[in-house]
Amino acid sequence: MRITIEKGPTAGPGYRAARVRSLFNCEGEAEGFSLAVDLPDTWTGIGVIHGPSGSGKTTLGRALVDRIGATFWAPDWPAGTPLIEALGPDLPFDRVTQVLTAVGLGSVPAWLRPHDVLSNGERFRADMARLVLSRPDRPVIVDEFTSVLDRQIARVGAAAFAKAWRRSVPEGRLILLTPHDDILDWLDPDWSCDTATGAVTVGRGRRRPPLPLEIVETGWANWPLFEPHHYLKLPNMIAARCYVGTVNGAPLAHLGVTTQPGVVEARACRLVVMPEWQGIGVGTAFLNAVCAVWAEGNNPFRRPLRTLFHTSHPGLAAALRKHPAWTQVSATLTGAHKGRSAASLGKSGHGTGYGGHLRAVQGFRYLGAS
Structure with missing residues (x-):
């Protein structure tokens, strides 16, 4: 599945825009953007699109919305409702606690707090628990995956989530967009795309770093x-x-x-x-x-x-x-x-x-x- 993205210059007319172009020689394709990648045609599991900011990750994600019918994950949490009540209200209690534990949110005191008072790390894991419990029937894109987290929390959280996702949603299709490549060995994705180079890697086999x-x-x-x-x-x-x-x-x-x-x-x-x-x-x-x-x-x-x-x-x-x-x-x-x-x-x-x-x-x- 070849996806080509072409974005032309976006700077419009105006004195300041013209002055910036003049001062820094920002002319022509320096103001534009292009990317061509060959992503897998058929797959299940976890795909990762990674690269530095401005390299086209979100733009590529939007292209996948049109191409394969994917949707961006944007959970809406009820205000003031304890996490244990807001998650899967129609699901058995044991199922909800099982998934919370699986994604790494096993601290019981956090289960009694609303989503909006949790720490960044706890919110991330709560969002991932909700994604697992939702069992989406179409490809889902998670933008800025682990972007705002401490890197230790990000790596362990990514590993826990990947394990929970593969166990609970084996036929699911997930695309994670992230500026960090330090989580790849912990996620062991089914495919990954580096938007900085356009390189696509297909197949699992990464080894999680040992923990002494x-x-x-x-x-x-x-x-x-x-x-x-x-x-x-x-x-x-x-x-x-x-x-x-x-x-x-x-x-x-x-x-x-x-x-x-x-x-x-x-x-x-x-x-x-x-x-x-x-x-x-x-x-x-x-x-x-x-x-x-x-x-x-x-x-x-x-x-x-x-x-x-x-x-x-x-x-x-x-x-x-x-x-x-x-x-x-x-x-x-x-x-x-x-x-x-x-x-x-x-x-x-x-x-x-x-x-x-x-x-x-x-x-x-x-x-x-x-």
């Missing part, structure tokens, strides 16, 4: 950095060892580990993955790595201990349910008896008791890779 995950054992000093992204506000776990995962020195994830009475099993809580790293499976890899260390006996008790982990997060529960290293051991719709909890906490001087709520909690046991 390092895990260090710490105390609770780092918890305030992660706590705003956790869905519970509870006292710190008693006698817990904390672990923090980092990539190139940047904090990525947090986990606390203590033991069951009698030191017969470990118990992990307070798993938090920073928003800019969500959606590419790094949180599960971090959790598995810490649990593997305890299972091998590399813990303060010098004995192999399996780990119990409880969560109310539907996305994380679904991921652990499918993971071969984990098995589900419990599922409780309501909390425990609050009076009994209060008595226990009263002895330790913490709080007034938990339980009696309608927070579903699912329990899993780490069995190991073997």
Whole structure:
């Protein structure tokens, strides 16, 4: 499919326009623009048109509107409506939370905020979740894809979105317009077009750059950095060892580990993955790595201990349910008896008791890779 774009000089008559042409020798085709590219005729998946500003990305996108019936993606969000209510109102709750988690917006507090109060990164992921849930039946163009994002958020967000799109809309056709080529290895597009050179690359096979995950054992000093992204506000776990995962020195994830009475099993809580790293499976890899260390006996008790982990997060529960290293051991719709909890906490001087709520909690046991 060959697309040719010719744009002539746009500067009209006038003293200032004439003066600029005179001062800077902007005559003839220097004021115009031309581009000819050969895009794939038939395809499904993700295409990327990238190049510097002014190189014709949006113009090429408009040409695709006429040529293949594509439409530009411009979601309209209801004001003041929590994200979890605005997304797919006719869809099951679990489906919406699954997609939110898949695109990297797994921070539960963000689900309760309207779109207009989210950060740029959160808005981007919310827009992408809405696009996935809409399952469009015609080609869709997303202009300025990741343009206003921090580049780390952009790369991880692009990878998470591409994975969610291919899984949920396998027959979908998507064209992303972006001035940044640093996301190409993370997207692994089915085709890409560089508007700076006119070169078109067809076929997948790019490899996402490796993430050198390092895990260090710490105390609770780092918890305030992660706590705003956790869905519970509870006292710190008693006698817990904390672990923090980092990539190139940047904090990525947090986990606390203590033991069951009698030191017969470990118990992990307070798993938090920073928003800019969500959606590419790094949180599960971090959790598995810490649990593997305890299972091998590399813990303060010098004995192999399996780990119990409880969560109310539907996305994380679904991921652990499918993971071969984990098995589900419990599922409780309501909390425990609050009076009994209060008595226990009263002895330790913490709080007034938990339980009696309608927070579903699912329990899993780490069995190991073997």
